[in-house]
Amino acid sequence: MKRSARSLICVPVIGRSFPEALEQIVETRNETDLFELRIDCLRGVSDEQVKELVSSMGKPFILCVRRQDEGGDFAGTEAERLKRWVALSALNPAYVDVESSVEDSFLETIRHHFPNAALILSHHDFRQTIPNLPELLRRMQSRKAALYKIATMANSSLDGLRMLQFLKSHRHAGLIALCMGPCGEFTRVLAALAGSRIVYACSSAGKRSAPGQIPLRQMLDGYRVPQMTEATRVFGLIGDPVTKSPSDITHNSxxxxxxLDAVYVKIPVRKEELSLCLRAAASFGIQGLSVTMPLKEELVKLVDSLEGDAKDCGAVNTLHFNEGRILGYNTDGRGALDALEEWMPVRGKRLVIVGAGGSARAIACEASRRGAEVSLVNRTESKALEAANLAGGRGYSFDGWKLSRQSYDAMIHCTPLGMFGMDSSLVEELIDEGKCLMDIVVSKEETALMKQARLRGCQVIGGYAMLKKQAISQFRIWTEDSHRKLNLEDAFEIAFGALP
Structure with a gap:
């Protein structure tokens, strides 16, 4: 197993008071590699108390007095900021972090007063990730430093993937590089794999020094950043949104x-950036991706080859990057039907599937293969008919289904209705008493639709059941575990059982 010098994990100390700053240090000092002492963030903390904070660390630290235009809280003039820097010279930090845009005289004063500290020249952009990152680095390298830090705002996941590829291709340049914000959160994990000398983690979720920072405990126990090697495989989830999915918790468990020497991250990807993101993901070396709405049907025309069930249902929920090719699979149908058949066999039964998107298509095709009579119901009748034709079933609008007065044995709900507080009353009207309802929405709590079904005496199956089944199939594809040597069933059972 090849292991390069691993990234150091750094916790910023940003407490607004001496007790709060001390609490952040005590909470993390046994597990972090170093601290970043953000003098600009401290309020009402005396110089003696600053010394006490340093003595309580027991670890090397980065000293920083960040100005406001680069995300800091120091509101004075540059002359006042330099004076504050000089007053701190006796603290003996391991590193000093200074903006790359400061005047030469400012930087030389810092070098003079901190002769034993390694210099980090940093660039922060809270608006964007510029297209030409290598050129930015070349400009920064005109001044000698131990490390160069580039932190930019990701306005899309493509920005984050570009940053990671830039970091990977400059891994010997003494770089600290990451993207901020929700679209850049995954880079804070994968930067360690790409060669960033330092990665940042907050002491707890409410104490972030920059948007998208991940708590230290999650970096250590969830993503296992210190255990990453150059051979670590990268898997993930793409879609829009991905925030509510528990996949990063279950899959990393x-x-x-x-x-396995692997890590799983969530990457928010919009439809319009999907094609470029696929290329960027392949270039970075991602090996496998789970796919959620609204990308499943879009991928059909973007992958190099449709495999297995994806050929029939016209939707992709699993990507495998293999020997320069992107292979598209679908495990939704088997996952849903395996979960449903733990409660009832479907052969000869009447199934109504609500929705006509990628998941609905895959489930309809699999249900038909298993001998069920399939009907699809959707707001737009033409989409229901198109999806039904793939499965040899019938398609209806909501009104058309109600007018048909048909009965069914099980309903499988495959629309976003019910997610994030969306009104699901349109679907609730279709529930028959005493039947079986599966809602594939993944939620910690029962959806409104599931609650209504219980009130009507129905057997209810939640989205976790399907997610677990289809995730097992995905892992077998990514790990090429066709002989089932890995005990994925028990591992996923434990992982999902541990969710709060």
């Missing part, structure tokens, strides 16, 4: 239990 499975990875740990099976002792």
């Amino acid at each position: 499975v990875i740990e239990k099976l002792a």
Whole structure:
């Protein structure tokens, strides 16, 4: 197993008071590699208290007095800021972090007063990630420093993937590089894999020094950043949105239990950036991706080859990057039907599937293969008919289904209705008493639709059941575990059982 010098994990100390700053240090000092002491963030903390904070660390630290235009809280003039820097010279930091845009005289004063500290020249852009990152680095390298830090705002996941590829191709340049914001959160994990000398983690979720920072405990136990090697495989989830999915928790738990050298991250990807993101993901070296709405049907025309069930249903929920090719699979149908058949066999039964998107198509095709009579119901009748034709079933609008007065044995709900507080009353009107309802929406709590079904005496199956089944199939594809040597069933059972 090849291991390069691993990234150091740094916790910023940004407490607004001496007790708060001290609490952040005490909470993390046994597990972080170093601290970043953000003098600009401290309020009402005396110089003696600053010394006490330093003595309580027991770890090397970065000293920083960040100005406001680069995300800091120091509101004075540059002359006042330099004076504050000089007053701190006796603290003996391991590093000093100074903006690359400061005047030469400012920087030389810092070098003079901190002769034993390694210089980090930094660039922060809270608006964007510029297209030409290598040129930015070349400009920064005109001044000698131990490390160069580039932190930019990701306005899309493509920005984050570009940053990671830039970091990977300059891994010997002494770089600290990452993207900020929700679209850049995954880079804070994968930067360690790409060669960033330092990665940043907050002491707890409410104490971030920059948007998108991940708590230290999650970096250590969830993503296992210190254990990453150059051979670590990268898997993930793409879609829009991905924030509510528990996949990063469950899948990383499975990875740990099976002792795989891998990590799983969530990457928000919009339809319009999908094609470029696929290329960027392949270039960076991502090996496998789970796919959620609204990308499943879009991928059909973007992958190099449709495999297995994806050929029939016209939707992709699993990507495998293999030997320069992107292969598209679909495990939704088998996952949903395996979960449903733990409660009832479907052969000869009447199934109504609500929705006509990628998941609905895959489930309809699999249900038909297993001998069920399939009907699809959707707001737009033409989409329901198109999806039904793939499965040899019938398609209806909502009004058309109600007028048909048909009965069914099980309903499978495959629309976003019910997610994030969306009104699901349109679907609730279709529930028959005493039947079986599966809602594939993944939620910690029962959806409104599931609650209504219970009130009507229905057997209810939640989205976790399907997610678990289809995730097992995805892992077998990514790990090429066709002989089932990995005990994925037990690992996923434990992982999902541990969710709060």
